[in-house]
Amino acid sequence: MKNDHGLNDHLIWHEESRREVYRSRVLSVRDTTCRSPEGTSGVFTVIDGSDWAIVVPVIETVRGKEFVMVRQWRHGSRELSLEFPGGVFEPGEDPLEAAARELREETAYAPGTIRKIGEFSPNPAIMSNHVHIFLAGDLRPLDKQDLDDDEYVDVETVPVREVFQGLGRPPYVHALMASAYCLYLQAGGD
Amino acid sequence: MKNDHGLNDHLIWHEESRREVYRSRVLSVRDTTCRSPEGTSGVFTVIDGSDWAIVVPVIETVRGKEFVMVRQWRHGSRELSLEFPGGVFEPGEDPLEAAARELREETAYAPGTIRKIGEFSPNPAIMSNHVHIFLAGDLRPLDKQDLDDDEYVDVETVPVREVFQGLGRPPYVHALMASAYCLYLQAGGD
Numbered sequence: 001m002k003n004d005h006g007l008n009d010h011l012i013w014h015e016e017s018r019r020e021v022y023r024s025r026v027l028s029v030r031d032t033t034c035r036s037p038e039g040t041s042g043v044f045t046v047i048d049g050s051d052w053a054i055v056v057p058v059i060e061t062v063r064g065k066e067f068v069m070v071r072q073w074r075h076g077s078r079e080l081s082l083e084f085p086g087g088v089f090e091p092g093e094d095p096l097e098a099a100a101r102e103l104r105e106e107t108a109y110a111p112g113t114i115r116k117i118g119e120f121s122p123n124p125a126i127m128s129n130h131v132h133i134f135l136a137g138d139l140r141p142l143d144k145q146d147l148d149d150d151e152y153v154d155v156e157t158v159p160v161r162e163v164f165q166g167l168g169r170p171p172y173v174h175a176l177m178a179s180a181y182c183l184y185l186q187a188g189g190d
Numbered sequence: 191m192k193n194d195h196g197l198n199d200h201l202i203w204h205e206e207s208r209r210e211v212y213r214s215r216v217l218s219v220r221d222t223t224c225r226s227p228e229g230t231s232g233v234f235t236v237i238d239g240s241d242w243a244i245v246v247p248v249i250e251t252v253r254g255k256e257f258v259m260v261r262q263w264r265h266g267s268r269e270l271s272l273e274f275p276g277g278v279f280e281p282g283e284d285p286l287e288a289a290a291r292e293l294r295e296e297t298a299y300a301p302g303t304i305r306k307i308g309e310f311s312p313n314p315a316i317m318s319n320h321v322h323i324f325l326a327g328d329l330r331p332l333d334k335q336d337l338d339d340d341e342y343v344d345v346e347t348v349p350v351r352e353v354f355q356g357l358g359r360p361p362y363v364h365a366l367m368a369s370a371y372c373l374y375l376q377a378g379g380d
């Protein structure tokens with residue numbers, strides 16, 4: 001089972017063809033035909049979508065270190081979710097600028113500092129896009145949010161420890177917020 | 191922006207109708223029409239799929255505490271990914287038994303103890319299913335893996351610290367493994 005010689009050829013599939021089977025405004029679905037390491041053929045469903053940013057915004061308050069978070073309705077799970085802000089990159093947009101823009105628009109805070117702390121496949125089994133994680137600090141409050149017509153977003157600040165302890169249960173239901181929290185820890189957060 | 195009175199009616203959407211637009215072996219896609227908190231109407235794409243398990247298997251070795259992990263090709267991101275084992279629930283299957291089964295089949299370790307430590311929406315914006323996270327210990331080695339015909343999986347044990355430090359960069363590209371690691375930490379792991 002264990003690969004002792006550092007080569008992974010016995011694990012690698014090669015794509016032979018792809019065919020789009022569905023497309024909407026936000027994603028497309030394709031059948032991708034691949035050849036297995038042993039030469040057999042298989043067809044797999046893959047979802048293509050845009051890359052997007054999640055921003056972990058840290059603020060110092062009288063109660064200690066807190067995250068700026070957004071509470072919003074999620075149409076997939078049909079529930080309210082308390083999350084780090086974020087959103088989809090516009091075509092050609094610089095990822096760092098996109099992350100700062102999403103933070104400003106959703107929370108009405110502008111970052112004094114912002115840097116990328118990692119990147120994930122949200123679900124590499126079936127999705128081809130990537131989520132880019134950013135850490136933002138030195139936050140400066142703006143006058144107001146700048147939301148799309150179909151966005152309804154409450155802004156809250158939550159103690160870092162409370163978020164960590166809540167992950168995996170409502171309202172901290174969004175798995176990728178835990179992924180972002182991990183990178184916050186890895187980057188030296190506590 | 192902040193909701194001061196504890197009510198969230200100003201955030202909640204209501205589903206008016208849904209229409210399936212695509213279905214494959216592993217997922218289906220639907221357009222769901224919803225009414226906004228202000229009464230306007232919007233159409234959103236939602237992906238329906240099976241619930242599944244991710245199992246965090248912890249083993250004591252001469253080198254200290256390690257995770258049992260699986261290295262496999264992922265067709266969405268077209269790369270090798272080093273992950274916790276897991277897999278889809280069979281219809282009617284008990285989640286705990288499904289998690290133990292996936293652990294046995296993929297890694298050839300049977301858990302002496304296994305318990306659920308949390309649950310997430312993998313992406314509540316566009317997906318309706320849930321991923322259930324389990325912690326497994328007292329692992330007993332079996333003779334061999336029990337893989338499907340199209341599964342090619344290497345088993346490796348990796349120091350806990352090395353996994354944490356690697357998250358967000360290859361081969362730790364799978365976001366949901368970081369979500370699972372967070373719940374391992376939350377459950378008292380280190």
